[in-house]
Amino acid sequence: SPLQTEQHGTKRLEPSSAKTLTDIGIRRIFSSDHDIFRESARKFFQEEVLPFHAEWEKDGQVSRELWEKAGQQGLLGVAIAEKHGGIGADILSSAIVWEEQMYVNCTGPGFILHSDIVMPYIANYGSEEQIKHFIPRMAAGKCIGAIAMTEPGAGSDLQGVRTYAKKDGSDWILNGSKVFITNGWMSDVVIVVAVTDREARSPAHGISLFLVENGTKGFIKGRKLNKIGLKAQDTAELFFEDVRLPASALLGKENKGFYYLMAELPQERLLIADMALASCEFMFEETRNYVRQRKAFGKTIAHLQTVQHKLAEMKTQICVGRAFVDSCLQLHADKRLDSATASMAKYWYVLPVIWDCHLHGLDSNGVGSKNQSYAESQAFVDARVQPIYGGTNEIMKELIARDIVSDK
CATH class of the missing domain: 1.20.140.10 (Butyryl-CoA Dehydrogenase, subunit A, domain 3)
Structure with missing residues (x-):
């Protein structure tokens, strides 16, 4: 059930009395209910992640079992509304999850991108059918999400995207490639940023978002990239070769992706x-x-x-x-x-x-x-x-x- 937030600043420890910077209860933006949630998250990362992280670094990815355990613990989709299938807590509760992951120095699990970057796009801009299809499974850790923005020639400048989706009747034909995609190798669904109007008055007016599921014909996962850091976090190349997508794969409105x-x-x-x-x-x-x-x-x-x-x-x-x-x-x-x-x-x-x-x-x-x-x-x-x-x-x-x- 959603965390019930009490008035900020009540029943808090004084920072001067804290033994460490990560002591629970010293930050005024959190409530005692947040503290209880933090204790649970801290226990999860210490017991379910830290002991296995070195092995996952060798494998270049974490286990799928971990994702389902995180879902059972209520650590995925924390700030996504209950009506959509999320946990229904606030963004401060999400912050607790990503902070606790950093406190054990285990960067492998891509929970943060999945829960606080990918899921909000679907919850905020998706159709009722898309929300019902993806959000509950993503909150349970049974469907792993990724977002594909970066390309070999387009990073911070999203207006430089070259991946292109062309209409074919009511369908879309998607072609292009993406690189450095977190959760890309393990992903079950990827939000793909693509150009849909090459004649738009500016690139920003011709970009759309698409939901591409694993197993779709023409959707190819390339290499798991070997990086100097984040070695347990899978980062992949993705390729789209004449991928036929139904109209229902469009996330939000056409040309509103930017x-x-x-x-x-x-x-x-x-x-x-x-x-x-x-x-x-x-x-x-x-x-x-x-x-x-x-x-x-x-x-x-x-x-x-x-x-x-x-x-x-x-x-x-x-x-x-x-x-x-x-x-x-x-x-x-x-x-x-x-x-x-x-x-x-x-x-x-x-x-x-x-x-x-x-x-x-x-x-x-x-x-x-x-x-x-x-x-x-x-x-x-x-x-x-x-x-x-x-x-x-x-x-x-x-x-x-x-x-x-x-x-x-």
């Missing part, structure tokens, strides 16, 4: 920022624990001023970032988050801050952290993609600047 993408991207950018921040909180706690134990010259290195200063910088950056990102989460929960503010969260936190925190953590952990078996080095390489996906940080600066100089 507007749907722009409407949903602020949530994607906010969750990337919050994930990056949670990753920094993980790195800080790992580093603090390490320097308290590691000895040099008869003392723990926590007594060295240079190490202390790095920890001070890390915690300050994290606390400042947490205040801003939490304010963005609250704005989003209140349906008041705008694109520029979400872009600021992603730009500010993902590039300079996460990089500083992870580099400080690696430096403090010394030579051992350069070994990939160390959690810190894994977190470092996993974090490298965050300034890129969801729109590069250069694009974020463009969006922020455009908002500043526009005549509102």
Whole structure:
């Protein structure tokens, strides 16, 4: 059943009394009901994900069994309305899931993209039949979702998409290719971004979204890509060769796809920022624990001023970032988050801050952290993609600047 949210700020721990940055109950945007949900999510990731993640990194994907377990635990489609087949909680509850995944440093499960990027498109723009067909199964972990935007020649600039869908009677014929698609290999349904009007007055006016199910003739899954990080998260090439789709595969209205993408991207950018921040909180706690134990010259290195200063910088950056990102989460929960503010969260936190925190953590952990078996080095390489996906940080600066100089 949906979480019943009580008044924010009640029965909270004081931050000064917390032993770690990830203690439950110290953040004012959450209620005690959120805390109960967080305890459940934390237990799931610690028991069902962490012990098996190293093996999944070798396989290049997590198990399908994990997806169904997550569905049974109520961790998929958390913020999707109950009437559609989701859990019916709020976006803050979704944030708990993606934060807890970062707190165990296990980036393999593509739950976040599935639940908070793919499912909202179907819930917000899908027909009643599409919602009934996909959402309940996706919330149960029996249908894995992906979204195919990026192409070999089109990334942050979605107006550069070349994948094309042409009408043939009432059907559509889809041709093109996509790359770097999270959940692509395991996906049961993919939202495909395609051009549907090459004569449109601008590329933005000629893009549509399609739901393509696994097994559709002409839909080919290519390689699982070998990456420097996110090794347990399957990332694939997808090819579409004369894929015939019925009219019912169109998601939303014809030629409105670009507007749907722009409407949903602020949530994607906010969750990337919050994930990056949670990753920094993980790195800080790992580093603090390490320097308290590691000895040099008869003392723990926590007594060295240079190490202390790095920890001070890390915690300050994290606390400042947490205040801003939490304010963005609250704005989003209140349906008041705008694109520029979400872009600021992603730009500010993902590039300079996460990089500083992870580099400080690696430096403090010394030579051992350069070994990939160390959690810190894994977190470092996993974090490298965050300034890129969801729109590069250069694009974020463009969006922020455009908002500043526009005549509102």
